[in-house]
Amino acid sequence: MIGAFLYVDAGKGHYVPAKALAESMEKRGHKALVEDMFLACNSPFWAFYCKREWRFMLRHPKIEGIYHRAHDTKLIAALFRFLSTHMHLKKDFLAWYNLNTPDFIVCTNFLGANVITPIVQKLRLEIPVFSYAADAFNNPTAGFNKRLDLMYIPTFLGRDLLIKKGHPEDRVKVCPFPLKSSIQNLKVLSKQEARRLLNLKEMFTILLNFGGEGIGNTEFVYEVARRGLPWQVVVVGKLTAFTKKRFAFFQKQYPDFSLHTPGFIDNIGEYIYACDVQAGKAGANALMESMALARPFLVSDLLFAARDTTTFLNRYQVGWCENKTAKQVDILQQFYGDKEEQDQMKKRFSALPLRFNSDAFMDDIYEEVEKWKTARTSPSAQIG
Incomplete structure (x- = not known):
């Protein structure tokens, strides 16, 4: 079987699940395409535009909120469907399809529902197109398409919100979150074991995740240092030359502060196990990896696309959302001093209605592909 996992280069949140599912396919002897x-569709301009637009919005969250709210409509969804079938994309996608002959397509960006689905249906290609809601708790209205074969989303909260938007109930399905293999196959570590492994001190630890785009600043560590809190802060993710200089300057001002800046790393799971709380922008991968490894998450930059993260964290009380630095430290200072709340937090993680397993997700996809094929070859379908 050949599976095609199509992402949009607008942050790692769309690429990582595509890669995780592809790896699951390949280890079972199937072929997987990640593109x-x-x-x-032979459209490098739109690939470039999506990449640059998203990186700009990450650095200007106020503009992001206004811009994406204004464009997140069913009218925009209809416009995408029209343009995808009236531009060169249709012809070039057909060439790609004939070259690769996949058995199914999974789009991990919301645009796929109104770009790939209408193209496939217009060309009458015999292949199911599934969409995965990478935001985990909702999917943009601009990705609304009733004719999509199936929409996968990893939370019940997200499923309910999609159905309220008008998605057919029988075409929305809760799936396991597709953890990347480095997290899924990671040995369980205690905080003490992880800290020894990473040469970190044995003290209350905050993991600041700047992500692959390097979104973050030094305000948090300055606030912690000014309050004299006996904490350890570890900063992971991309660090620009300017950000490195700012952290170096901070360390000169506070030489006794336990600050570690390993930057971009490939063993994020070990760092999550070493921390008491992870903090950063509301990227679904970072957040859900924290949930999988039972560490609370403080969302420090809530973007429009991730707005329903707040509902999830408030409902299940496994994290917080707060944009202002001083209030972020207030929240964590209270958590740090409340041992009973820390114990309750551990219990809440065990009750989360979430599953984390790329292999189980792929099993479900295989099953849905077979259902799709059976439906197409049934006598009633042939008569129709």
Whole structure:
């Protein structure tokens, strides 16, 4: 079987699940294609635009909120469907399809529902197209398409919100979150074991995750240092030259502060196990990896696309959302001093209605592909 996993290069949140599912396929002996959706349609301009637009919005969250709220409509969804079938994308996608002959397509960006689905249906290609809601708790309205074969989302909260938007109930399915293999196969570590492994001190530890885009600043560590809190802060993710200089300057001002800046790392799971709380922007991968490894998450930059993260964290009380630095430290200072709340937090993680397993997700996809094929070959379908 050949599976195609099409992402859009607008942050790692779309690429990582595509890669995780592809790896699951390949280890079972199947072939998996992981490609930029717009490059598969021979549209490098739109690939470039999505990449640059998202990186700009990450650095200007106020503009992001206004811009994406204004464009997140069913009218925009209809416009995408029209343009995808009236531009060169249709012809070039057909060439890509004939070259690769996949058995199914999974789009891990919301645009796929209104770009790939209408193209496939217009060309009458015999292949199911599934969409995965990478935001985990909802999917943009601009990705609304009733004719999509199936929408996968890893939370019940997200499923309910999609159905309220008008998605057919029988075409929305809760799935396991597709953890990347480095997290899924990671040996369980205690905080003490992880800290010894990473040469960290045995003290209350905050993991600041700047992500692959390097979104973050030094305000948090300054606030912690000014309050004299006996904490350890570890900063992971991309660090620009300017950000490195700012952290170096901070360390000169506070030489006794336990600050570690390993930057971009490939063993994030070990760092999550070593921390008491992870903090950063509301990227679904970072957040859900924290949930999988039972560490609370403080969302420090809530973007429009991730707004329903607040509902999830408030409902299950496994984290917080707060944009202002001083209030972030207030929240964590209270958590640090409340041992009973820390114990209750551990219990709440065990009750989360979430599953984390790329292999189980792929099992479900295989099953849905077979259902799709059976439906197409049934006598009633042939008569129709």
